[in-house]
Amino acid sequence: MTSPAPDESRNRVDALPKSWNPSEVEGPMYEGWVRAGFFGADPTSDKPPFSMVLPPPNVTGSLHMGHALEHVIMDALARRKRMQGFDVLWLPGTDHAAIATEKIVETQLAADGITKDDLGREGFLAKVWDWKDRSGGTIGSQMRAIGDSVDWGRDRFTMDEGLARAVQTAFKRMYDDGLIYRAERLVNWSPELRTAISDIEVKYDEVEGELVSLRYGSLDDDEPHVVVATTRVETMLGDTAVAVHPDDERYRHLIGTTIYHPITERQIPVIADDYVDPEFGSGAVKITPAHDPNDFEMGLRHSLPMPNIMDEQARIIDTGTEFDGMDRFEARVKVRERLAEEGRVVAEKRPYLHSVGHSERSGEAIEPRLSLQWWVKVETLAKAAGDAVRNGDTVVHPASLEPRWFGWVDNMHDWCISRQLWWGHRIPIWYGPDGEVRCLGPDETAPEGWVQDPDVLDTWFSSGLWPFATMGWPDASRDLDRYYPTSVLVTGYDILFFWVARMMMFGTYVSGDAVLGGGEGGAGTVPFRDLFLHGLIRDQFGKKMSKSRGNGIDPLDWVQAYGADALRFTLARGAQPGSDLSIGESHAAASRNFVTKLFNATKFALMNGATADPASTPSLDRASLTAADRWILDRLEQVQLEVDAAFDRYEFGKACEALYHFTWDEVCDWYLELAKVQFNSGDETLAERTRTVLGSVLEALLRLLHPVMPFVTESLWQALTGGESVVIANWPESSGVDTDTTAAQRITDTQRLITEIRRFRSDQGLKDKQKVAARLVGLDEAGLAAQRPAIASLAQLTAPDADFRATAALEVRLTAETVTVELDTSGAVDLEAERRRLEKDLAAAEKELAGTTAKLGNEAFLAKAPEAVVDKIRARKEFAADEVARLRARLATMGAE
CATH class of the missing domain: 1.10.730.10 (Isoleucyl-tRNA Synthetase; Domain 1)
Structure with missing residues (x-):
């Protein structure tokens, strides 16, 4: 290669800015890449394929730092694979975020004094689509700002026509296979949103409440009675039993009898169950099957009644008491006051710190509530998801997270997929006038007079189909043929159980489909070959970033400030x-x-x-x-x-x-x-x-x-x-x-020699750029003759003249030889000032050496001090000893000793 002509070289330098200013360069550069088509996948290419789907961020939001981490990792993979000669598909998209989106639009309507009920379902949905069209591009602009090399021509949305077709197809197949059913079960209920919500939308916070101990049964100590403790006094209105441990001698005589309920005045049974901890509190617990998950399971085991005592807004209903119509928190106070008046409040602990689930979207305490919902039967699906990793069809990175995966999928409970919302994929179940029930696929039409189920599907249902639905499934497509299964999924370990598990269950379920390359009874094509799980972003103090802590960082702020x-x-x-x-x-x-x-x-x-x-x-x-x-x-x-x-x-x-x-x-x-x-x-x-x-x-x-x-x-x-x-x-x-090991060794020796000379110069008090005459003895024998110009230049040395007289010297042990460096520092250093500085440093080092030596000689100290403390003092002593030796040697060369 020859050098460019001077003008060409100068032109190339001039093409660069004087300094790097990312805000002026990055935006236009990115759009140039997009216009050039660099990020587009080509299913007709003869290059090997590499594919990823973007975990779809919520259309309501903006990229947080966790998103940015995920996008940077995926973009690094995509860019490297393109450069390695792969045909890369990185498919982008956004999630409709049913709960979050509906709440945003409802809030906007409320500002104008309008409710969604005023508009009706169709009118409200028209408002949501309008909001999405106006505000849904925020994520895309932020992705461009950080440089995501996604294929924008394949941008998808979980409510677009193709995804709707996929959702209906998957639902019908699962329904026909007996994997989807309707049942009354306990769910996480949001009274503000008036819908069931998923586990991932519940966050648990430690809150200050009260623990109230209540007396059931007779107020006469000689008559049957028990004391139970609760943090939710209002739920006693739905009690259908009191439970004790079967081996608890205190209550054995009560098991199988009934006991008086102080508010409803009913007699409720005393049951025995191994779940009860006899060591906690009084050893007796109240059972409210319709409003507590553990009580619900106990209610199933003992065939207990399960009265629902709250409506969708968590107001007390159907108890036949003066508390009907009250909000749950108001009822909590009023019920406790009445019981106190009757002498049934045995003890109160306030404040009482305990964990309470809250809706991540609306912030209020969730209410466990018995509700008629649609469910997915997960047993066989979860097994297939677990087997995919066990068999090596999908490889988890890091492997250390495999046990968490198995711990989840091997113990998964049936999945509640219905939500009491209007925005989302509506459940494709229709009801006839005579009680008929029919599930319709995307190409089927309901008979006249039939009514569709009002609920919509959990957002995780549609996003669980994301890897193959975005490529055209359930219809055949070139993208499916070429890019599915995807090469890798990049996501955070914190949604391993929620989104990743759903995708794996759906992917293995539909893998026998001929469209996905399977045949009749086809087994187990996974949605992604590798699963890379990244960690969480924390602040510089190791705290998890969150809005509530106020330590979150907007990645776009860093883009603007630093590029x-x-x-x-x-x-x-x-x-x-x-x-x-x-x-x-x-x-x-x-x-x-x-x-x-x-x-x-x-x-x-x-x-x-x-x-x-x-x-x-x-x-x-x-x-x-x-x-x-x-x-x-x-x-x-x-x-x-x-x-x-x-x-x-x-x-x-x-x-x-x-x-x-x-x-x-x-x-x-x-x-x-x-x-x-x-x-x-x-x-x-x-x-x-x-x-x-x-x-x-x-x-x-x-x-x-x-x-x-x-x-x-x-x-x-x-x-x-x-x-x-x-x-x-x-x-x-x-x-x-x-x-070339010889060249490596010579450069290593050169670096060591220059570094030691620089350190010695500093010890001598020489300024960084101050030239001093020096003689290098043994350089040729060390094999570094060719490095003499570099050593002289980088160590600020000049050749000795005829009058050279060394005033300082050091020896540097190299690989095969020791090189002696003799320097003439006369006239370069204020010797008296340097001597005073060194004497001061020596006195401090000698004091440190004496102190650490005394401590290490104190047997009483050594017997009591932790080993780590002793080790630290030993290290201090060794360092002080080295300093004393170094400083004395330096003073000796100056004629002080």
């Missing part, structure tokens, strides 16, 4: 399979500095005429290269192999660490400095070879960094190569050249 590349590198550098990562402003600032370092290094290379040709690998006669050139080329090769291995194991943090330290510590801190010496040698042939090596190393490094830092690498790669885009450049491949 998308800095955000991306910060997140990718901390991303290890299954591990949480803590980040703060300092991490983003450090990543921005790294971007700046890379920018300045490449600009320096261009200013010195270094370029690279993306169409060909430079022809390098390694025998003619310097040790520094051979060393950096070998290190590039080793880092490339390390990065490849880390990417293949989804260890993004390790890949980024390797690239960071190679770029900063080896390319910038060492090779660029060594290259300057070679550029300034006066040997144009040497300078030309240096340009070739530097350009080659930077060009490959920019390609390696591109998946994680796409914007700055694109700008620099285009300037360095004149090529179209690094997005479509080839991923670096191994050269197959053996490592």
Whole structure:
């Protein structure tokens, strides 16, 4: 390769801004990529396919830092696979978020004094679609801002026509197979939203309540009675039993009898059940089957009545008491007051800290409530999902999370899929005038006079079909043929049980479909081959980010402040399979500095005429290269192999660490400095070879960094190569050249020698740029004769003249030889001031040595102090001893001792 003409080199430098300003570059650059079609998948391509689906964020929201982490990981995978020659499909989309969306629109209507009931179902849905069309693009613009290389031409929405067809098809098949049924069961109920909600939409918080102990039965101590404790006094209106442990001697005489209920005045049975803990409280518990999950299970075991005492807004109903019509919290107070008046409140503990489930969407305490709902029978589906991982059809990364997966799918309960909402996929069940029930598929029409079930499906039902429904299922398509099953699913371990399990159950269920490549009785095609589970984002103190804590960070704020590349590198550098990562402003600032370092290094290379040709690998006669050139080329090769291995194991943090330290510590801190010496040698042939090596190393490094830092690498790669885009450049491949161990050793020795000289200079009080005369003894014997110019330049040394007299010296042990460095520091250092400084430091070191020695000689101290404390003092003593020796030696060279 020859150097570019001076004008060409200058033009390439001038094409870059004076400094990297991401806000001016990133937006236009991204839109240019989209216009060029770089992100589009091609099902007719002869390249091997690689496919992913984006976990669809809620259309109501915006990207939080957890989303950003997920998107950066997926984008890094997609960009690298494209560069490796794969036809990449990364399919984007958003979720209709039934509860959140309906609540937003209801709130907007309420501001105008309108309810959804005023509009009716169709009118309300028209309002929701209008809101979605106006506000649903926020996520997409944010994805563009962080550089997501998704195929925008395949953007999907969980309520679009194709997904609706898939949902109806899946529901009907499962219904016909007996996997979907309707039953009255206990659910998480949101009184504000007036719907059942899923487990993932319930968050548990420690709250201050009260624990009230109540007396059931007679007030006469000689007559049958029991004391029960509860935090929800109002639920006693729905009690149908009192339970004790069968082996509890205190209550054995009451088992099988009835006891007086103080409010309803009914006689309720005393039952025995192993679930009751005789050591907790009085050992007796009240049983309210319709409003407590444990009581519900006990009610099933003992065939107890299950009266529902609350309506959909959690108001007391149908108890025949003065509390009917009251809100549950008002009733809690009034019931307790009445019982207190009757002398039935035995004890009250207030405040009483206990865990209470709250609706994540509306914030209020959820109410366990018996309700008629639609359910999926999960036993066979969950088994198939578990077997997919057991059999290795889907591989979990990290493998350490497999037990959590099995713990969930092997113990899964039937899934409540109905929601009492209007926005969402309506359940395709129709009821006839004479009580007929029929499930209709997407191509079927209900008979006249039939009425559709009013409920909609849980959002997780439609998103569970996402990997194949987005590619055209249940109809045949080229995308399904080519891209399904997907290559990898990237998601957080916190939704492993909710979304991932649903997809696995649905995927294995429909896998026999001929459309998915299965046949009759076809078995077990999984929706994704690899499952990469990332951790949670935490702040710099290790606390989970959340709005309630006020420690959440908007990723777009960091994009604006530091650039998308800095955000991306910060997140990718901390991303290890299954591990949480803590980040703060300092991490983003450090990543921005790294971007700046890379920018300045490449600009320096261009200013010195270094370029690279993306169409060909430079022809390098390694025998003619310097040790520094051979060393950096070998290190590039080793880092490339390390990065490849880390990417293949989804260890993004390790890949980024390797690239960071190679770029900063080896390319910038060492090779660029060594290259300057070679550029300034006066040997144009040497300078030309240096340009070739530097350009080659930077060009490959920019390609390696591109998946994680796409914007700055694109700008620099285009300037360095004149090529179209690094997005479509080839991923670096191994050269197959053996490592030059001799060159590596020589550069290692050179680095060590320069580092020790710099440290010695600092100890001598010399300024960084202050030149001093020096004589290097043993350099030739150490094999470093060729490195003499570099050592002199980087250690700020000049050649000794005829009057040279060494005033200081150090010995540096290298691989095969010890090199003695003799320096003439006379006139360079204020000896008296330096002597005073060293004497002060020596006194402090001697005091530390004496103190730590005394402590370690104190037997009483050693007997009581923790081992870690003793070890710390030993380390302090060793450090102090070394300092004393060093400072005394330094003073000795100055004639003080």
